[in-house]
Structures are given as structure tokens and as C-alpha cells.
Amino acid sequence: NAGVTQTPKFRILKIGQSMTLQCTQDMNHNYMYWYRQDPGMGLKLIYYSVGAGITDKGEVPNGYNVSRSTTEDFPLRLELAAPSQTSVYFCASSYLPDSNYGYTFGSGTRLTVV
Amino acid sequence: GQNIDQPTEMTATEGAIVQINCTYQTSGFNGLFWYQQHAGEAPTFLSYNVLDGLEEKGRFSSFLSRSKGYSYLLLKELQMKDSASYLCAVLADSWGKLQFGAGTQVVVTP
Numbered sequence: 001n002a003g004v005t006q007t008p009k010f011r012i013l014k015i016g017q018s019m020t021l022q023c024t025q026d027m028n029h030n031y032m033y034w035y036r037q038d039p040g041m042g043l044k045l046i047y048y049s050v051g052a053g054i055t056d057k058g059e060v061p062n063g064y065n066v067s068r069s070t071t072e073d074f075p076l077r078l079e080l081a082a083p084s085q086t087s088v089y090f091c092a093s094s095y096l097p098d099s100n101y102g103y104t105f106g107s108g109t110r111l112t113v114v
Numbered sequence: 115g116q117n118i119d120q121p122t123e124m125t126a127t128e129g130a131i132v133q134i135n136c137t138y139q140t141s142g143f144n145g146l147f148w149y150q151q152h153a154g155e156a157p158t159f160l161s162y163n164v165l166d167g168l169e170e171k172g173r174f175s176s177f178l179s180r181s182k183g184y185s186y187l188l189l190k191e192l193q194m195k196d197s198a199s200y201l202c203a204v205l206a207d208s209w210g211k212l213q214f215g216a217g218t219q220v221v222v223t224p
Contacts, residue, residue: 042214097210098144102159
């Protein structure tokens with residue numbers, strides 16, 4: 001089992017460019033999440049999905065978009081990158097959120113916008 | 115407002131015990147998680163408390179008091195590999211949306 005796989009691991013973008021952060025999981029989890037983590041701050045929820053075809057905004061969705069066409073994949077799209085989007089992005093999935101299963105996190109994407 | 119507070123940093127000696135406190139004020143409560151995060155890595159699940167009391171898992175224990183909005187993570191017999199950031203996170207609804215504290219950096223010294 002690969003768990004949660006994120007690509008790329010590192011990326012440098014210029015202001016105004018766009019990119020898609022890929023996230024795929026092979027555990028058949030319905031619940032998937034995108035978080036960003038800035039230095040000295042807690043993880044902030046960007047978007048989440050409770051199943052294929054269902055997505056909703058989290059705490060900090062501005063400047064991002066998501067889709068969930070399959071159970072496995074939950075890509076995060078950045079349009080018109082801004083320096084404020086420099087961060088580490090984590091994708092996570094869960095079998096049953098309110099349980100001892102917890103979340104499984106991907107290894108993260110470190111994004112720098114210059 | 116919603117707030118999750120934990121100390122920024124704690125230092126302890128190898129073999130000792132450290133207790134990391136977390137206080138929270140959130141609009142809902144479906145449980146509290148503790149995660150461990152080594153530098154440059156993803157968080158990994160340590161514990162989940164939904165009822166008051168102590169949950170023990172080997173060298174790690176986690177306690178919850180819902181009436182006080184308080185939890186702690188107890189790390190016993192500290193090892194050098196326990197040097198990491200420990201994240202307190204509250205599950206505020208049934209959709210699995212976690213609210214995280216800023217993390218407590220634990221430094222274990224020889």
C-alpha cells in the first residue's frame with residue numbers, strides 16, 4: 001500500500017503562474033483534505049471532500065480550487081500564484097474521521113512563489 | 115472565536131517525562147487528536163480522545179477533560195527520536211475537519 005502520494009515534492013512558481021498539486025490515495029478512503037502549513041502556524045484547512053463528486057471550502061480557500069472525480073484522486077489547483085501561497089501543502093485522507101483511525105498524510109509539497 | 119493553545123517549545127532530558135498541555139475553545143467537539151511531526155516530514159497519528167480520561171499507548175498517554183477544554187500528551191522515557199513537533203488538533207464536526215494548534219517543539223537533550 002502506498003498510502004497517500006503527493007506530487008511534486010518541491011516547486012518554485014513565478015507570480016501569476018498556475019499549477020496543480022496532485023494527491024492520490026489507495027486506501028479507498030472517502031474523506032480527503034488539503035491543508036497548508038506555514039512556519040510557526042498550525043495547519044489550515046483549504047478544501048475537503050467527503051466522497052467523489054462532493055467538495056467544500058475549508059478555512060482558507062481563496063486562490064485555490066479542487067475537484068474530486070474519483071475516490072482516489074483529489075488535486076488542488078492554484079490559479080494566479082501569489083507570494084502569500086508560499087507554504088507546505090499536505091494532502092490527507094481518512095476512513096472514519098471521528099475514530100482512532102486518524103488521518104493519513106501525504107509527504108507534502110513545498111511550494112515557493114517568487 | 116475558535117482557539118487552540120499549546121506551548122511553543124519544551125526541552126527535556128533523555129529518559130525523563132514531558133507533559134504537553136493543550137487548551138481549546140471551538141464551536142463543536144467530536145474528539146481531540148495528537149500528531150507527531152518530525153522536521154520536514156508529514157504529521158503522523160499518535161492518539162484520539164473523545165471521552166474524558168486517560169488513554170495509554172506504550173510510552174505515550176493522552177488525557178482529555180471536555181468540561182475544562184483541556185488535554186495533555188504525556189511522553190515517558192524520552193528518547194532522542196522523540197525530538198519533534200507535537201500537534202494538538204480538535205475535530206469540530208463530523209466531516210473530519212480538524213483545527214490545529216501551532217504545535218509544541220519538544221527538544222530532547224542527552
